[in-house]
Amino acid sequence: MATEVTELKRRATMINDKVRMYLLPPLINAAVRAGASIMNVYKNLDDYDISLKDDKTPITLADRLAHKTIREYLGPTRIPILSEEGREMLYDERRNWELYWLVDPLDGTVEFIKGNNEFTVNIALMENNVCMGAVIYVPYFEKLYIAGRDAGSYVKEHVAPDSGAEYTYDEIVTGWTRLPLECEAVRPHPRLRVAVSRSHQTPETAEHIARLRATHPDLEIVEQGSSYKFCLLAEGRVDYYVRTTHTYEWDTAAGELILAAARRRGAALQRKRPAQPVVRLPVEVLRDIKRLGRRSRRQFGYGRTPGR
Numbered sequence: 001m002a003t004e005v006t007e008l009k010r011r012a013t014m015i016n017d018k019v020r021m022y023l024l025p026p027l028i029n030a031a032v033r034a035g036a037s038i039m040n041v042y043k044n045l046d047d048y049d050i051s052l053k054d055d056k057t058p059i060t061l062a063d064r065l066a067h068k069t070i071r072e073y074l075g076p077t078r079i080p081i082l083s084e085e086g087r088e089m090l091y092d093e094r095r096n097w098e099l100y101w102l103v104d105p106l107d108g109t110v111e112f113i114k115g116n117n118e119f120t121v122n123i124a125l126m127e128n129n130v131c132m133g134a135v136i137y138v139p140y141f142e143k144l145y146i147a148g149r150d151a152g153s154y155v156k157e158h159v160a161p162d163s164g165a166e167y168t169y170d171e172i173v174t175g176w177t178r179l180p181l182e183c184e185a186v187r188p189h190p191r192l193r194v195a196v197s198r199s200h201q202t203p204e205t206a207e208h209i210a211r212l213r214a215t216h217p218d219l220e221i222v223e224q225g226s227s228y229k230f231c232l233l234a235e236g237r238v239d240y241y242v243r244t245t246h247t248y249e250w251d252t253a254a255g256e257l258i259l260a261a262a263r264r265r266g267a268a269l270q271r272k273r274p275a276q277p278v279v280r281l282p283v284e285v286l287r288d289i290k291r292l293g294r295r296s297r298r299q300f301g302y303g304r305t306p307g308r
Contacts, residue, residue: 020133020148021169023077023125027135028144028172029165030073031121034066034105035139036161038119041065042112042140050113058109059085066105066121069163074101079125084250102126104250108226110199117141118198118225124253134254136227145231145258146176153179153234153261179262184236192219193238195229197245204244212240230255234262 041047041062049061067085074081082089083103094100101123106112108119117140125133136145139161147153156176194212196205213219222238230252232238 020151023133024146024148024172025167025169026074026077027123027125027133028146028167030070031123031135031137031144032139032159032162032165032167033073034069034121035137036163036165037065037069038062038106038112038121039139039161040163042115045115048113058113060106060109060112062112063106063109067103070101070103070105070121070123077101082250084248097126099125099127102131102250102253104227107251108228111225114199116198116225118228120226120228122227122250122254124250124257126253131253131257134257136231136254136258138228138231143231145179145234146172147254147258147261149257149261151261153258155179155181155231155235179234179258180236189239190218192216192240193222194219195222195224195232195238195241197229197243198223198225200243200245202244205242208242208244227251227255230259234259236262 041060047061050058051060053059063085067083070083071081071086079099079101080094080097081101081103082094082097083101083105085105086103103124104120104122106119107122111118119138119140121135121137121139123135124131130149132149134145134147137143137159138145142158142160144156144159145153146156154176156172192212194209196209209219209221222232224232229238229241233241
């Protein structure tokens with residue numbers, strides 16, 4: 001009986017590996033191609049074609065082209081796509097999807113319009129509403145962040161936007177770096193580094209940081225747009241991320257897996273550090289986190305897609 005169980009586990013692992021090897025290249029190539037579509041527009045301010053969506057957030061030609069690029073490239077996988085810029089899809093229509101791509105073709109549209117280079121392409125492979133594979137591509141910085149559930153988190157640099165990207169599995173995994181970056185995980189920061197959204201700060205954000213500063217007066221604020229903040233957390237370059245406004249699943253799914261997969265290795269690397277005082281948040285800060293979380297879920301549907 002034990003032999004049968006072992007054989008089943010071995011076969012399941014082989015199947016998962018095959019699926020991962022099959023789906024990783026389309027995931028990566030779709031993101032890199034979308035990055036090329038975005039950068040082609042980014043170079044020409046007059047071509048942005050900015051308008052407002054129903055929720056009063058901006059959308060540009062780059063958002064639309066990136067969505068089209070991803071939809072066309074991932075179409076042959078025959079896995080349905082739920083995209084921020086796709087047609088509105090009612091929850092009843094998608095509630096029973098076992099497998100789907102969750103896409104934000106251009107995360108950080110406001111930063112794109114401002115011209116500060118802080119925008120990303122987010123694609124997550126969801127199975128039964130759990131993220132199994134993820135990529136965040138930062139086209140301006142040519143950085144690609146990749147994660148698989150139980151397979152680790154990685155960064156691959158010098159990946160230029162390419163409308164004809166056709167990376168193979170071997171080309172993807174060659175030269176990537178495991179996260180968190182060992183130099184960041186082993187060496188403690190001289191001060192607490194706190195990431196905040198560049199364009200979505202609120203009075204609650206300022207209050208929260210003020211409470212942190214009471215116990216960490218020398219904390220460093222890192223303003224950053226888009227899901228790139230998740231990547232900085234995964235690398236170990238920042239320690240804490242404060243967000244007090246609502247988000248949707250396509251904003252966070254890929255970033256959460258990249259961060260979670262990195263943290264598992266980070267815990268082991270941190271054991272190499274010399275003994276350091278534990279950073280403890282004040283009780284009132286922890287209380288604020290719980291309060292904001294409850295309010296976000298109640299008022300904004302935090303962590304849910306529209307229509308649910």
